[in-house]
Amino acid sequence: MYRVLIAEDDFRVAQIHESFLEKAEGMQLAAKAGNAEESLKALDKHKVDLLLLDVYMPDEMGTEILHKIREHHPGVDIIMITAATDKAFLEKAIRYGVMDYLIKPVTLETFQEAIIRYKDKKQVLEDTEEVNEDILKQMFRPSQDEQKESSSPLPTGIDANTLKKVKTILVDSKDGITSEKAGKRMGASRTTARRYLEYLVGIEEAYAEQVYGIVGRPERRYYVHQNIL
DSSP: OEEEEEEOSOHHHHHHHHHHHHTSTTEEEEEEESSHHHHHHHHHHSOOSEEEEOSOOSSSOGGGGHHHHHHHOTTOEEEEEESOOOHHHHHHHHHTTOSEEEESSOOHHHHHHHHHHHHHHHHHHHTOSSOOHHHHHHHHOOOOHHHHHOSSOOOTTOOHHHHHHHHHHHHHOTTOEEHHHHHHHHTSOHHHHHHHHHHHHHTTSEEEEEEEOTTSOEEEEEEEOGGGO
16 A cells, blocks of 8 residues: 655645545555645655655745655655646656656546556566566656557556567466466566456456465466467
8 A cells, every 4th residue: 555645735636636546546645735845744744655746836846845855755756746837847857756747637547547657666666676677668668659559549557568578478378377477477566467467358368267276275367368379
């Protein structure tokens, strides 16, 4: 469960983002702050994993407190959510390691996509002991070119490059594979692997069966459909 601080001076917008957050699995509201000073105090008071930070706040610009956040709370991840379109704000956000940058008004779909990107990266890091090329691609992939080129856009949370990798793993697993094993081969979490595997089941490129493991616990094993080989 990731704990989130919403730093937003417009209470109506803050309520909208809170409602979006309630729909996001694995995310929990830690606190809300209406200005920069309250944001810094909230970070001191609460355990926060992710800060949703506005730029235009009444007492101080969100971008102007980034150095304070990094100095006193280096482990907090940041997503900027702002109406600011000035390139200088984006450049400063990048320099301070902001993970994502969303332009208002933010739709539910855009919000969900940002949260999924955030959780996927966090899960990759949490499940990884050694860095390899696949991990780097997941952390720093520059674009979604294959998805853009596709005539059938992929749903939220499904990346074209990762999907291709999952298909390859599935094809190589003649005796089927569980989401846990697929995640290890992907360099991702079991939750991420299961999302891709279930997507393939949904489009009938794979199928799943319940089997019993060594300790008698049922697990879902995925198999490739012969017609896609």
